[in-house]
Amino acid sequence: MYRRRFLALALGVMAAGGCGRAGDSGAASAGRLTIVAPAGRGQGWDRTARALAAVLRGEGLARAVEVSNYPGNVGVAALSAFTAARGAFAREGRLLLTGMPMVAGAEIANADSVTEATTPLARLVGDWAALVVPAHSLLRSFEDFAAVLRRNPAEMMVGGRLEGGSDHVLYGMIGRCLGVDVRLLDYAGYSGGAEAAEALYEGRVAAILGSARSFMPDIAAGRVRPLVVSSAERIEGIDAPTLMEREVRLEYTDWCGLLGPRGMSAGDREEALALCDRIDASPRWQAVCAANGWNRVYLSGDDFRQWLVTETRRTRGVLNELGLMRSIATSCWGSCAGRH
Missing domain, CATH: 3.40.190.10 (Periplasmic binding protein-like II)
Known part of the structure; x- marks a missing residue:
């Protein structure tokens, strides 16, 4: 377990710890996995999703992996389509790639927040x-x-x-x-x-x-x-x-993470969290991050959920002060670590 400070305002830097399941090489592989990318093919988050899918296949962490694209509206469309759990994660898991633009997009659209609409799993890179x-x-x-x-x-x-x-x-x-x-x-x-x-x-x-x-x-x-x-x-x-x-007490990274469907059972959530831990511990994933200049800022489980609740609140406050909550078009914002 390690701790990493991340995105703090003048109140101070919030520390949050990762989970201790990483490195469980005996864990079973997932069945069929779908990674939902809130971007068009070849754009932004799609590149990150396909890199992640390649690692999952290469490490044998899933028997089959596909990427499903939902472009537009900074992920709000993907978020809406992703909310309900479908079957056991070990047989047919679904993961949604997320980041700050999706958090902000949900707030601006006055939709359910990311934490309300999904099961937060892990922050991966920034x-x-x-x-x-x-x-x-x-x-x-x-x-x-x-x-x-x-x-x-x-x-x-x-x-x-x-x-x-x-x-x-x-x-x-x-x-x-x-x-x-x-x-x-x-x-x-x-x-x-x-x-x-x-x-x-x-x-x-x-x-x-x-x-x-x-x-x-x-x-x-x-x-x-x-x-x-x-x-x-x-x-x-x-x-x-x-x-x-x-003396500006602020640390900030444009982060990417993974969400599960809302309503996951305790067992499915544990399966998904174990998979996230194995991704972060994967030498292939670490090599991909190094090659792309992505900073690993791993945080999972309850720690990630609590951090995301706090981060959503902070983001909402800034958007409101900027006068953006009801005023902007959100069809083509950028994405997190997939940018080049």
Whole structure:
């Protein structure tokens, strides 16, 4: 069992432990598994789902695995179609890939929360964020950035992926921690990281938030300068402090996890949790994570459920302050660790 701090606001970092079932090599393989990906084939979460399916097959953790796609509405359609349990998990299991966009999407749609509509199983991986500016920017440090926000939150346009997604929510959380009026933050949402970067280079935004690893080539080439990263510790290859170092008590990762259908029996839930533990302990999965730059942030069972309840509450509060609860279209937000 290990513990990992994850996504904390000014109240402090919430610690949560993983489960102790991992490594049970004697556990029986599952029967037929369906992984539901809330994305079109080849897009976002679908890539993560298919990587996961390949690991399940390669490790012999299931006799057959398929991926079922439900694109659109940041996973709300997939969530609605997934709610009811169907038969024994050991014979025909179903898993839903999830992340922060689905949590936010359910809140914005005024639907049942993820924790109410499913059986939370495990958080698997995450993607740290970075705040970057053009190399020639007058914002030389995060302190400069924070000073502008505190003086006038609406003075500076910050970009990232689409409104209500991970980057926007993180910007709201940073604003909260800096004590500014989040309602006044000026944010420009784009369909992807490439479009946000183009806006940065053309001077349409002063800074952008996004996947830290996706910025590494431009950082190395000297085209952008990182001001801060959202991880607990500094990231190799990015010469920038963490938010915590700059007295912003916030740690944030764009996470991906697995859910089971609502109404799972205790036995089915234990079978599913044991499978999640074996996935995280799998050398194949660890190699896939390393190859894709995904950070393993494993948390399972009751610990994950409690963390998800708290995280949903925090996300709802930020979305409300940003004025997004009833105002935005949610058909094409990005996804968690599947981004490249």
